[in-house]
Amino acid sequence: MSLSRPGPVLRAAILIVSTTAAQDPSTDSADAAVRDVFETDGGGQWTVTDSAIVGDVVAHIQRQIMLWTDSRREGEGDAVNLIVTTGGTGFAVADDTPEAVSPLLHKDAPGLVHGMLAASLAVTPFAMMSRPVAGIRNQTVIITLPGSPKGAKENLRAVLRTLPHACLQAVGANSRALHSGGVRRLEQEARVGSGAVDGHAHAHHHGHDHGHSHGHGHGHGHGGLVRHTKPSENPKSNDPSLGPSRRHRESPYPMLSVEKALELIKEHTPAPEIVAERVGSALVGAVLARDVKARENVPAFRASIVDGYAVVVPRDGDMKGVFPVTSVSHAAPGEAAALKEGEIARITTGAPLPPGATSVIMVEDTVLVSMTDDDKEEKEIEILADNVKEGENIREVGSDIRQGDLILGKGEQVSTSGGEIGLLAATGVAEVQVYRRPTIGVLSTGDEIVESSRPGDLRLGEVRDTNRPTLISAAEERGYEVIDFGIASDKSGSLEEHLRQALRQTDLVITTGGVSMGELDLLKPTIERSLGGTIHFGRVAMKPGKPTTFATVPVKDNAGERVSKVIFSLPGNPASALVTFHLFVLPALHQMSGISPLGLTRVPVTLSHDFPLDKARPEYQRAIVSITKDGTLSATSTGGQRSSKVGSMKGANALLCLPSGLEPLQKGTKVEALLMGDIRSSL
Template sequence: MSTESPITVGILTISDTASNDPSQDQSGPTLRNILSTPPVSWVVAEAAIVPDNPELIKGTVVEWCDKKNLDIVMTTGGTGFASRDVTPEAITSIIERPTPGITHVLLSTSLSVTPFAALSRPVAGIRSKTLILTLPGSPKACKENVGAVLGMLPHAVELLRGGTGKKLHDKMQGKEPEGRAHRQHDHHHHDHHHPHREHSERHESGHLSQLLDEPVTRRLRKSPYPMIPVSEAIRIVALHTQRLEQISRPVDESLIGSVLAEDVLASEPVPGYRASIVDGYAVIATDGPGTYPVVSVSLAAPSTDQPALVAGQIARIATGGPVPSGATAVVMVEDTTLELASEDGQKEEMVRTIVTVAKGENVREVGSDCAVGELVAHKGTVVSAVGGEVGVLASVGIKEVSMVIVCIRIKVMGQWDIMYKFLLFTRFHNLTVTIFLRPRQLQVPAFRKPKVGILSTGMELVDHTATSALAYGQIRDTNRPTLLAAVRAAGFEAKDLGIAPDSADELEKALRDAMSDVDVVVTTGGVSMGEMDLLKPILEQRLGATIHFGRILMKPGKPTTFATVPSTGSSSENLFFALPGNPVSATVTFYLFVLPALRKMAGFKNWELPVLKVQLLHNIRLDLRPEYHRAILSIAPRSSSPSPYTASTFVARSTGHQQSSRMLSMLGANALLRLPPRDGSAPRRELLAGTVVDAVLIGQIEI
């Protein structure tokens, strides 16, 4: 492993309480936030919660050290005097080389805060090439301990990876290169004119963005935000995306796309009465063929005064009609003849049956389709647009169904896309209700739907519906209508927040107004390095936001920014996605980051979009960055001639020129191809036709 590659960390929370209820874990998220966000920006590759069980502790840490090859493993919890505090013993048994110096730093740091730290039993050591640290269970103590050792850990990792630590040794001995020492000398004497001062101020405040009141001559020339991989950006978004609270909703067609979160048991039998399968005559099977009087009629309708059949009688019956008491079978109308009608010709009086039927033939017994207490839907079942799941829930007397709704204020208009599902949880009550009761509207507790606001930024933007000719320097706003359509097509309600100019005060007002009404704010533009790119500084300096990342190693969408702001509403915090201004960049990053977050808020178990293996139909050039290439997926055509494709293969055709401003590259696209970066050591300029790549599905595949 290169000594320059990111440091990988595993965070293990050890707590009986948190293992039963992960929401009780506070120290784990505290560590993750410290280690994975600027200025540290390490990769938290593994995170888990285990109870205070020595074997589970050892098993997890050994796997992370020996199989995952993490650089650092930090545990939190279980280091005290309580009988269940077994972390030190578990870790001591698996470390190969103790590090008493680090242990001393951890303990002395805590002792400097409180004498009760003497009751803590920290342990630190090395297993293979992994450094293991045991930290207290308190979030505050965790932060103090990590802060004490954070500066030395990169050097420790370098040495464990096989490095020499020469750079640090030279620095400690005053052997910096002359030019560098000279530059530092200049900083010392001239910092009132040098950008280093602003850099220090940003770090002291915890902010990385450009100060809003600084002149353009002192603006940042390089982004201070570390470039992180897409996978890490997805993980960070997921970490800060929480499911919303429950509300009540009626059980109706709005449940389409929901996923059951509990097993559903029938509270009523189906059918709730003995029902005929065919049109014909209810008979007593032992009577056999013969001519019998028709003594009653049973239609598929409510009835309470139907007489019982006795031997030698039959009753006319319709499909679905209640089988009279005493009857044991039904003869189909096709197997009968009319022997005698009433004088007015309106009624059947005598009918001959010409076949023998067995007992129970053509009769649906009570509960034969579904008995009371029978499992009718498993946890995780998707409520499809076909209607079967909704029909079953309605038929078996489920009174309440607890669920997670994916969309917001669902309006049943147009077709539903089956790939955008909702999560459905169930709760049932044993009610005795016959099918003859009047229809009732069933209410269900559902997780509240996230509200999404879409805002475009830029003084050059004109609403796309404006009829006047564009002035020089103006462009039509395509991002807002594009994202509004994408959000609504995914089953969510999107609120149009309009266009905000590149003014700090007006942009701040637009964002504050949005925060009071929505859970998620999506903006486009204003996130790069231009003098009017104000989103990041406004988020940090005006709104008190935490920017979790500000650059991603990808094309398109490098300046994509994700932040959270404490909420005054029902949710704990608002999510902010500040997307690039180029139309394609905004659309691609919406599908990669925003839509999965909305699905997770709505309760999806599998909230990420589907990924398929596909074959390229033609060569595609590679970029220096990992690229999300717009493409059209289809099923490989059948052909009698030899072909590298089979009838079941998904194939991908590029939408053409991939310039991030060229919205035509999204036309017809139903997938984003994950293309690797160009190989710098042995340049690979393109992927050849037939190469198999991953494709993120963003639309339907036409068959």
């Protein structure tokens, strides 16, 4: 595409975001409305080269946008110059277009957003219910329009004539050449503003070219809080270089439900890796990644199931009489002489039958007749059995497990009871394919945090590190290898160094502290701005644990391949940290380990007393669940539930899933509980 000034033809793409239209494209009318604006108001500078329809799903929106924006960079032809989306910019539960688009933007364009909102507000005050975003990804300008055809046309018309200039700059045009002649010339060429030459121009001019007068103190950019994003437009962390006075005064991250947060964790947590592991005690807790078949028959030989005498049964089955004991067969390996009719061999449980033997007579069905001369062995035995059949008291080859039988299936977990280990060992399986269990890194943050074991009294403001040893214990109890990365100070360089080291050595990193809104809360900025990570959520509508953060960071593995690693930044309060570990981190660990279902086991319980509720947020109260005399599960609170109260976790074996509400839940109410430990007996 030529970058010369007069009228280059620019490529546009239209993305319709609508689950209804994705299921039935005939219901969509926004595509035609947007095309009409390009044709009638675009001055012949636009050609719509692509269009698509996707449902109200963040991943689908992002995938289509990246297909259009990243193709030039990947050497797959020209990317489009402009993408306009329609739909999903309102307040409805499924309206997630801004949340899908914002993380993709490399540069924000708040001026375009202001222009679209201003145009719509001139028509209706309800325009303030729209949440548009705009910006640049690679060399493509992206704007989001409302889903209604009327609203989409109004918003696009408000900015369309300025977009060729924006698109030319985005693809690398010479800015000096583009701006020669000043703003007046740009307005004339775009047919907007005071220099416009058609009927859309404003008749009044304010006496300055830029509209940003510097001659009086109330000009733009002087005084007041400088906020670079709005929570609904651009959920990005603070820029620490701007200083504390320019940090966000409220979180820029949307408040997600616990269910939505868990969906994002499931979507962005890496799939499990398959490895070979030797059969032994280290296998306990692992999940099989492949079906396992028996390598050998069990038993591998014909064996006696009782202590007694191996015999050759005559045709009539009559075994009554006195017989010489010609040999002895023990469970120890060895060769046995062939047995003939009329001879018997003493045999122990589990021992192989002598060749020729067809049945085993229990010792209880015999009487000792005589001993050998040295009085050490049986010489003759009287058998009291008749009607004896072949195969009695014999375990045949492969009667327990046959070679090639499926003994353990993909997805089964090796338990601590030892049964699976014994089964594998018995059938000659020495190695199995399992999902590798991730290694976890645990890190505390904060200048106020000191080692819990440090001797002496605490100085004013110091806090002993309770989270790190607690989380390490919780993860190790679940069978995961944990590396302790100590305490990082509230300095970007220190935190970045600790995180990089943890990401190099582990698969999943857990941090605590530094995720709120203070000027020293550097976790989110460090993840996004220093590590190039993506924060998938930074706030959850729950108590405790609202500032819980989940992110992924691209890292090169030992083979030089780029992989995604997970960071959970948990709140600093002890109860919040442990609750969110069980609620959010554990499902991710399960997914990486191949364990299903993900997360804690849910059971119905009955409240043993009244439980107060939080007025605004659902709460995960720490409780003790026990089994009553009638076999039901009863839940009792562990006491005060303040997030900083360490004692609220003492003895807790469950988290009660309580809704928000103004009135307490009454004794006897049934709720769901997430089991963190074994159920106790109240008997």
